[in-house]
Amino acid sequence: TxxxxxxxxxxxxxxxxxxxxxxxxxxxxxxxxxxxxxxxxxxxxxxxxxxxxxxxxxxxxxxxxxxxxxxxxxxxxxxxxxxxxxxxxxxxxxxxxxxxxxxxxxxxEHRVLAEVRGQQVPIPINRTTLNALFDAELTSDEEAAAFLAARAEPVEQVRTSADVVISAVGQELYKLFFRGYTRKQWGLDPSELDKAVTARVPTRTNTDDRYFTDTxxxxxxxxxxxxxxxxxxxxxxxxxxxxxxxxxxxxxxxxxxxxxxxxxxxxxxxxxxLPYRSLRFEHRTLDEEQHQPVAVVNYPDELVPYTRVTEYKHLTGQSGPVTSVTFEYPADAGDPxxxxxxxxxxxxxxxxxxxxxxxxxxxxxxxxxxxxxxxxxxxxxxxxxxxxxxxxxxxxxxxx
Ligand code: FAD
Known part of the structure; x- marks a missing residue:
C-alpha cells in the first residue's frame, strides 16, 4: 500500500x-x-x-x-x-x-555521523572515523586498537565522565567528540559528571558503523x-x-x-x-530532497548551538521533493x-x-x-x- x-x-x-x-x-x-x-x-x-x-x-x-x-x-x-x-x-x-x-x-539500522573539523565521520568512533580524521590508514582491528591505546591517557583514579573518556581514548578525541557535546547536552562539564554517566566509551576497532548492535x-x-x-x-x-x-x-x-x-x-x-534537563525542538521542512546522508548528524562543536539534526525520511523510507528535519537545542527549562x-x-x-x-x-x-x-x-x-x-x-x- x-x-x-x-x-x-x-x-x-x-x-x-x-x-x-x-x-x-x-x-x-x-x-x-x-x-x-x-x-x-x-x-x-x-x-x-x-x-x-x-x-x-x-x-x-x-x-x-x-x-x-x-x-x-x-x-x-x-x-x-x-x-x-x-x-x-x-x-x-x-x-x-x-x-x-x-x-x-x-x-x-541506525547510523549516526558526527560533524568534526568540517567532516562527517561515524560515531561511535570506529576505524573509519580514525582513518578519516588522522589519515591513519589503519587496515585491521589490531592496528586500530594499537592506535587508540597509544592515545589513551591513563588517569590515576577514574572519578568523572571526563576521566572515563580520557583514559580510554585520550584528550584529543575527548575534546573533539565528547566535551562540547556533553557541555551542551547537560549544561555541565564532563569533569562535573559522575563516572557512572559514561561507564564505557563505545569505541570500535572494526568498521561497523551501526549505532546499535541489538538483535x-x-x-x-x-x-x-x-x-x-x-x-x-x-x-x-x-x-x-x-x-x-x-x-x-x-x-x-x-x-x-x-x-x-x-x-x-x-x-x-x-x-x-526532581531536576530534569530539557530540549527545544525546531521542526523544519527544507526545500531539498535530502539534507544529510543518515538519519542523525551530531554536532559536538560548542560553537554550534544545537546538538543534533534528524532527517526523518531515513527512518520512514518516505520520498518526495522536500525533506523534514528537527534541530535539537538542549535547555534547562521545559518538558522533563x-x-x-x-x-x-x-x-x-x-x-x-x-x-x-x-x-x-x-x-x-x-x-x-x-x-x-x-x-x-x-x-x-x-x-x-x-x-x-x-x-x-x-x-x-x-x-x-
Ligand atoms: P512518556 O512517553 O513520557 O509518557 C508519559 C505520559 O504521561 C506523557 O504523555 C505525559 O503527558 C503523561 N502525563 C504525565 N503526567 C500526567 C498527568 N498529571 N495527567 C495526565 N497525563 C500525564 N528511547 C528509545 O528506545 N530509542 C530512542 O531513540 C529514544 N530517543 C529518545 C529521544 C529523546 C529526545 C527522549 C527525551 C527520549 C528518547 N527515548 C528513546 C526514550 C523514550 O522516549 C522513553 O523510553 C519513553 O517515552 C518512555 O515512556 P513512558 O510511558 O515512561 O513516558
Whole structure:
C-alpha cells in the first residue's frame, strides 16, 4: 500500500480510539485509571484490558496518545517525531514479540555521523572515523586498537565522565567528540559528571558503523502513533487526551491507579522538585530532497548551538521533493526529558519512592514515575513485568 493509504488508515484508527466513549455515558466506574498514554501507560492498559478483562480509563494531558514517542504527519506529508527521533532497538525477544502484535516493522539500522573539523565521520568512533580524521590508514582491528591505546591517557583514579573518556581514548578525541557535546547536552562539564554517566566509551576497532548492535532493530511500519492506536483499540479501554490527572482525580470513579507521570508532582513536590534537563525542538521542512546522508548528524562543536539534526525520511523510507528535519537545542527549562544523573537527585528520588511504596492501590510505572532514563524497550519490559506482578497479586488475593 502507498504511504498515503497507510497514513489515512492510521488517522482513522487514532480518531476511532480517541472518540470511543462508554455506551452508558457518564458517570461510570473503572477498575483502573491509567495516567499517561506513553509506552508505560499503553502497555499497562492493554494488558489490564485484554489479558485481565479490566475496564480501563486512560488519560493524557497532552492532546495525543503515544507519549514522547508520538509521531505525526507534518504539513509536507512527512512523518516526523514531535519529541525528537525515536529509534527502536532491543535484545528482548519478549518485548519485540509483544509489540509485533500491534505493528508491522520496517527494517532499519541506525547510523549516526558526527560533524568534526568540517567532516562527517561515524560515531561511535570506529576505524573509519580514525582513518578519516588522522589519515591513519589503519587496515585491521589490531592496528586500530594499537592506535587508540597509544592515545589513551591513563588517569590515576577514574572519578568523572571526563576521566572515563580520557583514559580510554585520550584528550584529543575527548575534546573533539565528547566535551562540547556533553557541555551542551547537560549544561555541565564532563569533569562535573559522575563516572557512572559514561561507564564505557563505545569505541570500535572494526568498521561497523551501526549505532546499535541489538538483535532487533526496526521502526514501526506506519509509525509509533499508529502502533499505540492499535494497542489501545480494545472495547474495555476508554482514552481521553487533553485531560490532566488533577482535573479528574476526585471526579472519576476507579479502584486502582496506574500512574506514569512525574513522581514528585504526584506528591505535590513535597520534598522539592526532581531536576530534569530539557530540549527545544525546531521542526523544519527544507526545500531539498535530502539534507544529510543518515538519519542523525551530531554536532559536538560548542560553537554550534544545537546538538543534533534528524532527517526523518531515513527512518520512514518516505520520498518526495522536500525533506523534514528537527534541530535539537538542549535547555534547562521545559518538558522533563533527562533526569540529571547526580547522587543528590537520586537521593531525593528515593524519598519520593518511599512515599510511593506506602501509597495504597497505586502503581508507579515508566520513566517519569521512576526518575530513570529508560529506552522504549526497557519501559515496555518494566510495564509487562509490573502487570505480571499485579496479576499474581490479584490471583493470590482471590485464593486467600
Ligand atoms: P512518556 O512517553 O513520557 O509518557 C508519559 C505520559 O504521561 C506523557 O504523555 C505525559 O503527558 C503523561 N502525563 C504525565 N503526567 C500526567 C498527568 N498529571 N495527567 C495526565 N497525563 C500525564 N528511547 C528509545 O528506545 N530509542 C530512542 O531513540 C529514544 N530517543 C529518545 C529521544 C529523546 C529526545 C527522549 C527525551 C527520549 C528518547 N527515548 C528513546 C526514550 C523514550 O522516549 C522513553 O523510553 C519513553 O517515552 C518512555 O515512556 P513512558 O510511558 O515512561 O513516558
Amino acid at each position: 502507498s504511504w498515503d493509504d497507510t497514513a489515512a488508515r492510521m488517522m482513522a484508527a487514532i480518531e476511532q480510539v480517541i472518540a470511543r466513549k462508554a455506551p452508558g455515558g457518564e458517570p461510570e466506574h473503572y477498575d483502573y485509571l491509567v495516567v499517561g498514554a506513553g509506552f508505560a501507560g499503553a502497555v499497562m492498559a492493554e494488558r489490564l484490558a485484554a489479558d485481565g478483562g479490566k475496564r480501563v480509563l486512560v488519560i493524557d494531558r497532552r492532546p495525543h496518545i503515544a507519549g514522547n514517542a508520538y509521531d505525526v504527519e507534518d504539513a509536507a506529508g512527512l512523518l516526523i517525531h514531535q519529541y525528537g527521533p525515536h529509534i527502536f532497538h532491543t535484545n528482548s525477544g519478549e518485548v519485540f514479540d509483544y509489540l509485533s502484535r500491534f505493528t508491522a516493522w520496517r527494517p532499519y 532487533y532493530q526496526a521502526m514501526p511500519a506506519a509509525g509509533y502513533t499508529a502502533m499505540f492506536a492499535a494497542m489501545l483499540d480494545h472495547p474495555n479501554i476508554t482514552v481521553r487526551t487533553g485531560v490532566d490527572f488533577a482535573e479528574v482525580r476526585d471526579s472519576v470513579s476507579y479502584d486502582q491507579l496506574v500512574y506514569t507521570g512525574p513522581i514528585d508532582e504526584y506528591f505535590d513536590h513535597c520534598h522539592g522538585k 526529558y533527562y533526569p540529571i544523573p547526580r547522587p543528590e537527585n537520586q537521593a531525593l528520588f528515593k524519598r519520593y519512592e518511599a512515599l510511593a511504596l506506602a501509597e495504597p492501590n497505586v502503581v508507579f510505572v515508566g520513566r517519569l514515575a521512576t526518575y530513570r532514563y529508560y529506552n522504549m524497550d526497557q519501559v515496555v519490559g518494566q510495564a509487562l513485568a509490573t502487570y505480571r506482578r499485579l496479576k499474581a497479586r490479584d490471583e493470590a488475593s482471590l485464593l486467600a
